[in-house]
Amino acid sequence: xxxxxxxxxxxxxxxxxxxxxxxxxxxxxxxxxxxxxxxxxxxxxxxxxxxxxxxxxxxxxxxxxxxxxxxxxxxxxxxxxxxxxxxxxxxxxxxxxxxxxxxxxxxxxxxxxxxxxxxxxxxxxxxxxxxxxxxxxxxxxxxxxxxxxxxxxxxxxxxxxxxxxxxxxxxxxxxxxxxxxxxxxxxxxxxxxxxxxxxxxxxxxxxxxxxxxxxxxxxxxxxxxxxxxxxxxxxxxxxxxxxxxxxxxxxxxxxxxxxxxxxxxxxxxxxxxxxxxxxxxxxxxxxxxxxxxxxxxxx
Amino acid sequence: xxxxxxxxxxxxxxxxxxxxxxxxxxxxxxxxxxxxxxxxxxxxxxxxxxxxxxxxxxxxxxxxxxxxxxxxxxxxxxxxxxxxxxxxxxxxxxxxxxxxxxxxxxxxxxxxxxxxxxxxxxxxxxxxxxxxxxxxxxxxxxxxxxxxxxxxxxxxxxxxxxxxxxxxxxxxxxxxxxxxxxxxxxxxxxxxxxxxxxxxxxxxxxxxxxxxxxxxxxxxxxxxxxxxxxxxxxxxxxxxxxxxxxxxxxxxxxxxxxxxxxxxxxxxxxxxxxxxxxxxxxxxxxxxxxxxxxxxxxxxxxxxxxxxxxxxxxxxxxxxxxxxxxxxxxxxxxxxxxxxxxxxxxxxxxxxxxxxxxxxxxxxxxxxx
Amino acid sequence: xxxxxxxxxxxxxxxxxxxxxxxxxxxxxxxxxxxxxxxxxxxxxxxxxxxxxxxxxxxxxxxxxxxxxxxxxxxxxxxxxxxxxxxxxxxxxxxxxxxxxxxxxxxxxxxxxxxxxxxxxxxxxxxxxxxxxxxxxxxxxxxxxxxxxxxxxxxxxxxxxxxxxxxxxxxxxxxxxxxxxxxxxxxxxxxxxxxxxxxxxxxxxxxxxxxxxxxxxxxxxxxxxxxxxxxxxxxxxxxxxxxxxxxxxxxxxxxxxxxxxxxxxxxxxxxxxxxxxxxxxxx
Numbered sequence: 001x002x003x004x005x006x007x008x009x010x011x012x013x014x015x016x017x018x019x020x021x022x023x024x025x026x027x028x029x030x031x032x033x034x035x036x037x038x039x040x041x042x043x044x045x046x047x048x049x050x051x052x053x054x055x056x057x058x059x060x061x062x063x064x065x066x067x068x069x070x071x072x073x074x075x076x077x078x079x080x081x082x083x084x085x086x087x088x089x090x091x092x093x094x095x096x097x098x099x100x101x102x103x104x105x106x107x108x109x110x111x112x113x114x115x116x117x118x119x120x121x122x123x124x125x126x127x128x129x130x131x132x133x134x135x136x137x138x139x140x141x142x143x144x145x146x147x148x149x150x151x152x153x154x155x156x157x158x159x160x161x162x163x164x165x166x167x168x169x170x171x172x173x174x175x176x177x178x179x180x181x182x183x184x185x186x187x188x189x190x191x192x193x194x195x196x197x198x199x200x201x202x203x204x205x206x207x208x209x210x211x212x213x214x215x216x217x218x219x220x221x222x223x224x225x226x227x228x229x230x231x232x233x234x235x236x237x238x239x240x241x242x243x244x245x246x247x248x249x250x251x252x253x254x255x256x257x258x259x260x261x262x263x264x265x266x267x268x269x270x271x272x273x274x275x276x277x278x279x280x281x282x283x284x285x286x287x288x289x290x291x292x293x294x295x296x297x298x299x
Numbered sequence: 300x301x302x303x304x305x306x307x308x309x310x311x312x313x314x315x316x317x318x319x320x321x322x323x324x325x326x327x328x329x330x331x332x333x334x335x336x337x338x339x340x341x342x343x344x345x346x347x348x349x350x351x352x353x354x355x356x357x358x359x360x361x362x363x364x365x366x367x368x369x370x371x372x373x374x375x376x377x378x379x380x381x382x383x384x385x386x387x388x389x390x391x392x393x394x395x396x397x398x399x400x401x402x403x404x405x406x407x408x409x410x411x412x413x414x415x416x417x418x419x420x421x422x423x424x425x426x427x428x429x430x431x432x433x434x435x436x437x438x439x440x441x442x443x444x445x446x447x448x449x450x451x452x453x454x455x456x457x458x459x460x461x462x463x464x465x466x467x468x469x470x471x472x473x474x475x476x477x478x479x480x481x482x483x484x485x486x487x488x489x490x491x492x493x494x495x496x497x498x499x500x501x502x503x504x505x506x507x508x509x510x511x512x513x514x515x516x517x518x519x520x521x522x523x524x525x526x527x528x529x530x531x532x533x534x535x536x537x538x539x540x541x542x543x544x545x546x547x548x549x550x551x552x553x554x555x556x557x558x559x560x561x562x563x564x565x566x567x568x569x570x571x572x573x574x575x576x577x578x579x580x581x582x583x584x585x586x587x588x589x590x591x592x593x594x595x596x597x598x599x600x601x602x603x604x605x606x607x608x609x610x611x612x613x614x615x616x617x618x619x620x621x622x623x624x625x626x627x628x629x630x631x632x633x634x635x636x637x638x639x640x641x642x643x644x645x646x647x648x649x650x651x652x653x654x655x656x657x658x659x660x661x662x663x664x665x666x667x668x
Numbered sequence: 669x670x671x672x673x674x675x676x677x678x679x680x681x682x683x684x685x686x687x688x689x690x691x692x693x694x695x696x697x698x699x700x701x702x703x704x705x706x707x708x709x710x711x712x713x714x715x716x717x718x719x720x721x722x723x724x725x726x727x728x729x730x731x732x733x734x735x736x737x738x739x740x741x742x743x744x745x746x747x748x749x750x751x752x753x754x755x756x757x758x759x760x761x762x763x764x765x766x767x768x769x770x771x772x773x774x775x776x777x778x779x780x781x782x783x784x785x786x787x788x789x790x791x792x793x794x795x796x797x798x799x800x801x802x803x804x805x806x807x808x809x810x811x812x813x814x815x816x817x818x819x820x821x822x823x824x825x826x827x828x829x830x831x832x833x834x835x836x837x838x839x840x841x842x843x844x845x846x847x848x849x850x851x852x853x854x855x856x857x858x859x860x861x862x863x864x865x866x867x868x869x870x871x872x873x874x875x876x877x878x879x880x881x882x883x884x885x886x887x888x889x890x891x892x893x894x895x896x897x898x899x900x901x902x903x904x905x906x907x908x909x910x911x912x913x914x915x916x917x918x919x920x921x922x923x924x925x926x927x928x929x930x931x932x933x934x935x936x937x938x939x940x941x942x943x944x945x946x947x948x949x950x951x
Contacts, residue, residue, distance in 0.1 A: 030784060033777030033836075037795050040833050044814035048806075051813045100709050107706045111698040121940075126713050128936035129720065131894055132913050133929035136921070137716040137731070140723065145732035147719070181713050232801070239803020242896065246917060256805050263901065269813065276809045280802060287801055358856055378859040385860045391853035395875045405861030456861065 045280075052274035059267050069274030079258070079275075086255040089169060090237040093176045094184075097233050100177070101184035102226070106218075108185075109192035120189070123182050131179065135243050138175045142166040142247075167249025175243045180236050184229040191225025192218070224293070231290040235283050255279060308334040308492050309355070309460055314364035316350050316516075324350040326516035327364070332460075332494060337486050339495040339503040342513035343539075348496045351513075352462050355494070356385045368459060379408075384453035385462045389469075390445045392437040398424070398448050399433035405456040423455035424448075426485065443474045450482070454489070461486075463495045467502065479505050500540055504528075512536050532575070534584040534661040541588065544630050548585040550578060550660070558660055560585060563627035567603040573659040584661045591657040592632040594621060594639075594649055601652035605630060609643050623651055717933070724926035731923065742927040749924060752912055759893055759908040762824055766831040766892040767885050773832065774839025774884070781840070782847040793840075800837040807834060808901035815902070822904030830898040835888045842887070846880035879947065886943055890936060 052069055055062045073079055108119045126134070141147045142165035149161040165171060195218060203213040219226075241256030248254065255275070262272030309332040316325040325347040332338050340348040353359040355366055357378030366373040373381055384405070392401050402423055406416045424430055427447035437445055446466060453461055463482075467475045483506045486493045497503055503510050504524040512519040512527065512535070520532040531537035538545045548562035558569045558578075562585050569585065598604050607625035619634045621643060630651050634640055643649060698706075723731045727739040746752060777796065781789060799807045811830050815822060854876065858868040896910040903911050909932070913925055 027784070027786075029776055030780035030786060031776075032773050033780065033796070033840075034792070036773050036832075036836070037792070040811070040814075040829055041795055041799060044807075044810035047814040047817050048810040050817075100705070100712075103702055103705050104709050107698055107702055111702070122710060123713075125937070126717055128890060128894075128940070129717050129933040130910065130913060130929045132896055132910060132917065133720055133925055134716040136917055136925075137719045137723075140719050140731045140733075141715060143732060147715075147733065150733050175716075178712055178716065181709065235801060235803060239805045239897075241805060256803070259805060259809070263809065263812070269816075272809060273813055276806050280806045283802055283806070284798075356856075356860060358859075378856070379862050379864060383860075385857070387853045387857055389851060389853055391851065391857035393854060393857075393872060404858070404863070408858075408861055408863040408867060452857075452861065 048273050049277055051270050052277045054270040056268040056270055061269060069271050073275055073278050082253055082255050082258055086238060089173060090234045092173060093237045094230050094233045096177050097181055097184040098230060101181050102188055105185045105188035105192055109189050123185050127182055134179060135175050135246055138171060138247055142171050169252040171247040172243045172252045175247055176237055180233050183232045187225040187228040188222060191222040195221045227290055227293055231287060238283060307331040308369060310367040312365040315362045316354060316359060317362045323516050328518055330511055330518060332492060335490045335492055336508040337493045337506060338509050339497060339507040340511045340513055341497060341500055341503040343498055346513040347516040348513050349464060352464055352496050356383055356462055357381050382459040383462055384456050384458040386449050386453050386466045388464045390449040392445055392448055394437050398435050401448060402452045402455055419455050423451040427451045442469055460492045460494060465497055512539060534664045537586040537661055544587050544589060546585040546628060548583055550580045550583045563605050563625045565605050568655045569658050569660045570656050575661045578660060578662060582663055584663050585658055586661060587653050587658040589620060589631045589633040591653050593652050594632050596649055598650045598652045602655050604650050604652040606650055609645050609647050609649055612640050623649060720926050720929050723923060724930045742923045746924045746927045755907045755909045755912040758824060758906050762828050762831060762908055763889045763892040765828045766835060767889045770832045770835045770839045770888050771881060771885055774836050775843050778840045778844035778847055781844055796840050797837045799833045804897035808898040812901040822902060824906050826902045827899050830902040831892045831895055834898055835891055838887050839884045842880050842884035843877060846877045850876055
């Protein structure tokens with residue numbers, strides 16, 4: 001029977017002329033995006049990688065292969081300080097956003113019905129105003145004549161305005177949490193939304209109280225979205241340089257600002273490229289790990 | 300071979316479909332459909348009936364074999380140029396178009412003039428009793444109405460063959476029975492060849508001129524409903540069509556006018572005319588319908604009698620049946636008189652018997668266990 | 669009753685009381701602590717924006733408290749500022765261009781993913797998503813070094829390319845998602861009724877993915893409009909709005925910027941509401 005089927009298959013295949021032409025036409029569908037990805041995603045990353053091995057001298061790029069840039073990135077104490085600071089900040093911002101954002105996502109997903117769209121939009125709307133201006137306006141909150149100082153003086157906690165709130169990591173921390181919260185809330189919301197109410201009811205029917213249901217049923221099922229939110233937040237902090245530039249002063253310099261500096265007056269593109277590539281590698285690894293746990297499915 | 304197939308509208312020759320996964324969905328199918336007949340492909344899920352239909356429509360490429368319609372080879376003709384139209388299982392009505400635009404779609408694609416379309420579409424809708432619905436949208440229609448629009452949309456193109464892929468599956472029982480009559484009436488009136496796919500044998504029996512029973516990609520039997528019922532060619536068909544008892548037995552001797560078998564520890568006889576060709580002594584399947592069985596504490600005058608205990612009463616609307624457990628298996632018997640069941644409480648010993656001419660002897664096959 | 673039965677009954681009775689209080693009665697109603705937290709979080713997210721709007725009407729040159737008089741001066745200066753108007757037009761051009769290009773390229777990619785069999789689908793999806801999940805600074809720098817290396821002069825075009833690279837995955841995902849849920853039988857029915865491939869695409873497929881196209885397009889336009897980081901690295905002579913604002917922040921900040929931010933925010937709101945109403949009508 002198998003032999004017969006095999007010869008029959010050959011017979012059938014030969015009976016279909018022109019299928020070759022159809023194939024070519026079909027791949028035309030893939031061509032535009034594939035060409036684009038090759039030209040403008042893969043090629044640039046390769047060139048970035050290439051640059052990272054060169055050096056800069058007298059505002060000219062010297063195209064000789066060297067590992068000096070990478071060596072500097074990993075051994076220079078200043079870089080390491082900045083890198084640690086950035087990583088620590090990323091953790092802090094992610095943790096804070098998670099603690100603040102998860103309840104909000106839970107609230108919108110499971111505690112409101114008629115106003116759901118309204119609250120959902122309320123989370124998204126800040127993203128439609130200029131990011132630059134939003135970050136900048138934290139100066140008005142934290143500055144000498146800002147909202148916070150005025151409030152503390154009114155409350156009698158301070159006698160005169162304090163400069164400790166602005167131009168440091170703390171200011172960057174606050175601005176980042178405020179700006180990135182929507183990116184944490186939305187994926188978690190999506191995950192929570194998908195959990196059928198019947199599961200919660202079943203859990204309650206079997207005798208579980210709120211916390212048990214949450215820990216055993218709701219939270220585990222919201223893990224993909226939670227992971228996605230945490231990953232996005234972490235990556236956004238790692239790559240930030242705008243908040244650092246505007247609000248960080250000298251003690252709040254992050255790796256993003258350092259890299260940015262090399263493309264300005266310092267004109268050391270190769271060095272900046274090398275650090276970029278290291279950042280790229282770190283983030284790439286993080287995302288690969290997170291994707292393994294299903295984070296990329298959301299958002 | 301060609302001249303034998305004159306008068307047949309659709310011919311499938313050695314049609315085979317093997318999926319890339321290695322699954323053989325259709326295995327060298329030979330089928331010839333007569334012009335103007337209502338043919339149903341019947342079988343359990345996975346038997347290959349839908350795959351065959353899709354190959355005829357042009358949505359699957361056969362691995363081997365030929366599809367001929369009115370003598371012309373269809374294999375390499377793309378679906379939009381075949382003289383067949385399909386009624387899809389999920390109706391596939393275009394949600395963004397009105398009923399009118401849906402029904403006229405095929406005519407517009409062929410460039411038919413506006414005036415002609417304006418005549419044909421109302422006529423098609425009238426045929427399925429949906430006059431005046433042309434401005435509605437699919438989401439405003441009930442399931443039954445959507446189904447009829449799907450039929451109208453296909454028929455308005457006057458296809459040589461209409462393919463129906465389990466069209467009534469989503470309807471509730473009453474509506475389903477009503478649509479069965481409507482579709483059959485439509486087919487008879489129009490005289491178009493209908494090829495219908497279903498797993499519901501009652502439906503097949505009601506509507507079809509002939510039924511092709513399929514199993515594991517192969518054609519088991521192609522016959523009229525009556526013949527399939529009274530003379531099943533294989534054990535599978537015997538078990539699939541109508542209620543039947545399939546009793547494993549052992550052929551002891553095949554004589555000129557009857558066969559002697561041992562079933563459930565007892566001796567039984569089967570008329571030679573009811574014995575499948577090619578059977579020899581050894582394992583076989585005895586089939587006898589529940590309706591012809593007699594049940595009594597002690598039977599007289601029957602050549603074939605089994606001993607057993609009443610295990611269950613089964614109420615099936617208009618019938619009452621007894622499930623009797625015998626050494627070797629269970630037997631289902633219909634009680635003629637509904638109130639008879641009180642005479643046979645559970646656990647009682649009974650005898651089940653039948654006349655020799657009422658049983659058939661068939662070869663054991665796969666899919667009947 | 670056995671010990672087990674007694675335990676189960678006792679637990680159930682206790683759960684009933686607690687459950688009625690927690691799960692049953694308070695099931696859909698949020699507790700006060702949760703409400704307070706939600707309110708706080710929203711306040712925190714909206715604080716900067718609130719200030720922006722307030723200061724845009726504040727007559728003071730500096731964005732500090734206390735507030736002075738109400739004024740529309742900054743809005744007037746904004747609309748008279750040639751530089752800003754030009755940048756605004758550039759931003760619109762880039763935004764529209766990005767949307768069209770991203771939808772075309774991303775759309776074709778989504779179709780390819782959905783309809784074709786080809787090796788490396790996973791890698792393809794990965795590469796498409798990468799620029800969106802990686803820090804914009806990396807993408808921006810990669811593009812800058814690339815442009816320099818091949819001698820591509822920086823202009824609005826290079827900015828547009830950068831935006832498309834960033835937003836491509838939005839198009840692919842949104843359209844791809846819709847394609848997956850679109851019943852294949854619609855297209856088969858179209859062929860069955862005699863329509864050609866082209867006709868089927870325009871009359872059947874396209875109308876049924878319209879919502880996805882709209883959603884993706886809107887999102888891409890919004891992202892492109894405010895895109896800052898990649899643009900910083902890819903900008904040539906002509907500026908987009910974020911570039912002008914960025915320059916202002918480095919040099920000297922004028923409150924016009926607050927007016928600008930308020931206006932663009934209100935405009936996006938109106939746009940979203942309009943589209944939302946349109947979508948609601950069709951549903």
